[in-house]
Amino acid sequence: MAWFRKPKYTTIPVTQRKSEIAEGLWVKCKDCGEMIYKKDWEDNLKVCPECNYHFRLSLQERITTVLDNDSLQEDDTDISPTDFLDFTDSKSYKERLKIAQDKTELNDAVITGTGTIDGHKIVLGILDFNFMGGSMGSVVGEKLTRAIEKAISAKLPLIIISSSGGARMQEGIMSLMQMAKTASAIARLDTSDTLFISVLTDPTTGGVTASFASLGDIIISETKALIGFAGPRVIEQTINQQLPKGFQRAEFMLEHGLIDMVVSRKELKNTLAQLLDLLD
Amino acid sequence: MENIYLDFERPIEELENKIIELTNEGKTGLDVSNQIKKLEEQANILRNKIFSHLTPWQVTQLARHPQRPGTTDYIANIFTNFIELHGDRRYADDPAIIAGIASLDEQTVFIIGHQKGKDTKTNLRYNFGMPHPEGYRKAGRVMKLAEKFKKPLLTFIDTPGAYPGIGAEERGQGDAIAQNLFTMSQLKTQIIVTIIGEGGSGGALAIGVGDKILMLENAVYSVISPEGCAAILWEDKKKVDSAAATLRLTAKNLLELEVIDEIIPEPVGGAHRNIDEICRTLKKGLSKSLSELQKHNSSTIVLKRYKKFRKMGQFIEKNIDNEEKI
Known part of the structure; x- marks a missing residue:
């Protein structure tokens, strides 16, 4: 029944992908303006590594x-x-x-x-x-x-x-x-x-x-x-x-x-x- | 003192001015007594009509009337032997809060009240009735004195709110208010609170936790001023009418919500139109509340006070009626 199998790859519309890259991977510090890599930021309990600003x-x-x-x-x-x-x-x-x-x-x-x-x-x-x-x-x-x-x-x-x-x-x-x-x-x-x-x-x-x-x-x-x-x-x-x-x-x-x-x-x-x- | 009229009182002002004019003419020998009598009757009808249908915003304006009697007026007219106590022993004496000892008939009582000014000079002295932390700390000190000497504590609320300023924050405005709520809730003596004018949010509540909460007919008590509420929620400072109505800040509203216990009726036109009368009425109300409270011992009073505030609040709880579960 290969016809009904889930495709291996799904495509994402380009517009959505763009915004996800911009907003999804980096976070801007609200205090010092530094761009922080989102994963680092999350690992750091949402604290800016540069200025120690604590996000809510x-x-x-x-x-x-x-x-x-x-x-x-x-x-x-x-x-x-x-x-x-x-x-x-x-x-x-x-x-x-x-x-x-x-x-x-x-x-x-x-x-x-x-x-x-x-x-x-x-x-x-x-x-x-x-x-x-x-x-x-x-x-x-x-x-x-x-x-x-x-x-x-x-x-x-x-x-x-x-x-x-x-x-x-x-x-x-x-x-x-x-x-x-x-x-x-x-x-x-x-x-x-x-x-x-x-x-x-x-x-x-x-x-x-x-x-x-x-x-x-x-x-x-x-x-x-x-x-x-x-x-x-x-x-x-x-x-x-x-x-x-x-x-x-x-x-x-x-x-x-x-x-x-x-x-x-x-x-x-x-x-x-x-x-x-x-x-x- | 010449009466200051609010905008909605203009028709009354016109009539009253006419009466004054006629009275002056009468002094020159003309007989105008009949005309005056007629006008007096008209003025009475008009006053009753206007003052029986005040909007919450109009009541707010009356509550802030520049000639409205304040704590010092009540001290002078209701009590004898007043001795003022000053200072918080920490930082300063805050004139926006008056505190002291006095006699109510034969009894010694402690008094704490906000004080506003009546003109620019006195308003600056009293900081428009907006206390700093040292004012609340003075109040807290006097509360403990009342407890120590087992005397009733009477407080009078009349403030736009605690002062929002740099010094006030540096010295812990939040802490000062919180400490008073803490102290009042466990104070082992009778506390009667009277809202005499403006009850402005936390700055009012800081001397407002008591066993009996009385409120003058045209006083207001609210979590935020109608102006502040209009600016924040309507984003339009002009919506004060709607904000005042929506906040339910009048004595009648608050009695319905069971936040206050009793309304002290004012003379027609507001407390400032007859200070002797409002002082007599308030004195009666205070004496009555006090003799009721003095039937209980201090631990019963503290427990009842806890329960009084404990049950305040309205919410939905599945399967349980929140009125019952205390």
């Missing part, structure tokens, strides 16, 4: 760089957001959610669960900037609060890895209240002598910085991550002048005494493991 990771990539293989057991996967304010700006919140859900295959901007880091069992929360800028609405607030409560009751260390533009405007005041809710849960965790390590990645700003993310017993920031309360654009517009170079970067935060350490992506898992060794 997807949630899945973050999980694989921090947790032991296949150790994640997700919790509360059935919680999804709802447009309770019937919020419509240039797009409706429903539409924005749909787009974000299709893009990320997540219900909302966070996953929570348990996992291990070098064998240490922990409760974990990771925010995903790809889902509406990692913004915190009711689902993010609720899932993180449950994770915090689980860390308390199971007496497990808590690690939250943040990347977020802040509160989710489309949930109005309720998103603001998630700051109070998560910070209250962390305050409770504090009274139970449970360890909380807050990891800040690019970018962490607004209501997330002004709540749980700043309340870690230990606060770690990834190299060159943008960390701050007000966004740089808002500050520039308010003070009407250009911001100094390096302003609100992880190194700036370290210099001003606001975080414990700046850690590169490659070292993050080891650093967490070492801390867990010492404190768990």
Whole structure:
């Protein structure tokens, strides 16, 4: 039945092949502009070998760089957001959610669960900037609060890895209240002598910085991550002048005494493991 | 002081000016009392009509009215024996937050409130009511004093938001706000929060975690200003009307969402039209809330406060009603 056998070679239309070569093999560093060979870049955990700029990771990539293989057991996967304010700006919140859900295959901007880091069992929360800028609405607030409560009751260390533009405007005041809710849960965790390590990645700003993310017993920031309360654009517009170079970067935060350490992506898992060794 | 009218109050302004003119004419010997009476009646009807149908954006403008009473007005009219406390013991004293001790009738209470100015000079002094980290840290210090001396803490919210500036970032604006949320949530004393004017996002919430949340009728409380929201989401700064409506930032909206507990009614035309009246009403509201809260011991209060904020948020969970699962 040779007639039906799959051909050995398939042809790719020329236009597609061209763009794949241009975009597929090389990546341009967003900071120094260097062209990086994609495979090297991926092997380097998406860090520019020239200037050490840390590209943003997807949630899945973050999980694989921090947790032991296949150790994640997700919790509360059935919680999804709802447009309770019937919020419509240039797009409706429903539409924005749909787009974000299709893009990320997540219900909302966070996953929570348990996992291990070098064998240490922990409760974990990771925010995903790809889902509406990692913004915190009711689902993010609720899932993180449950994770915090689980860390308390199971007496497990808590690690939250943040990347977020802040509160989710489309949930109005309720998103603001998630700051109070998560910070209250962390305050409770504090009274139970449970360890909380807050990891800040690019970018962490607004209501997330002004709540749980700043309340870690230990606060770690990834190299060159943008960390701050007000966004740089808002500050520039308010003070009407250009911001100094390096302003609100992880190194700036370290210099001003606001975080414990700046850690590169490659070292993050080891650093967490070492801390867990010492404190768990 | 001469009243400052907002755009939507122009018809009221015209009538009130006419009344003033007539009153002046009356002083020259003409009998105009009937005309004045008629105009007063008209003005009343007009005021009631306009103020019973305010749009959320109009309420926002009232909440920011330059003559609107602020924390210092309430301190002066509701409390006695006020002693102001200054400084965060770390960096500076931030005038955008006022803190101190006072008597509410016979009881000693601690007070923390944002302070805006009423003209350019005072606005510059108070930085338009936008605190720096040192302001929040002063507040945090005074919260702990209230706990130490087992006195109720009363806070008054009136800010466009925490100040977005270089110094504020260098000194940890995010940390300062987060620490206050942390402190307030576990504070072993009664906390009554009143939103008196503008409740601007995290900068407001930083003194806003309490057991009872009161809100003046024409105050607003929001995650972002209508201007900011319009600029970001509509990409059009002029869409403030729609943004204000969509954000659900009025007292009535927030009571429905169960983010606040009680609305303090204002005089027709807004709190600034009758400061004595709003102070009397607010004082009653504060005293009532306080006596309710004082029925519980401090550990019950902390637990109830935790649950109050714990249940905030709306989402869908398969097979489980989120209202029930706390």
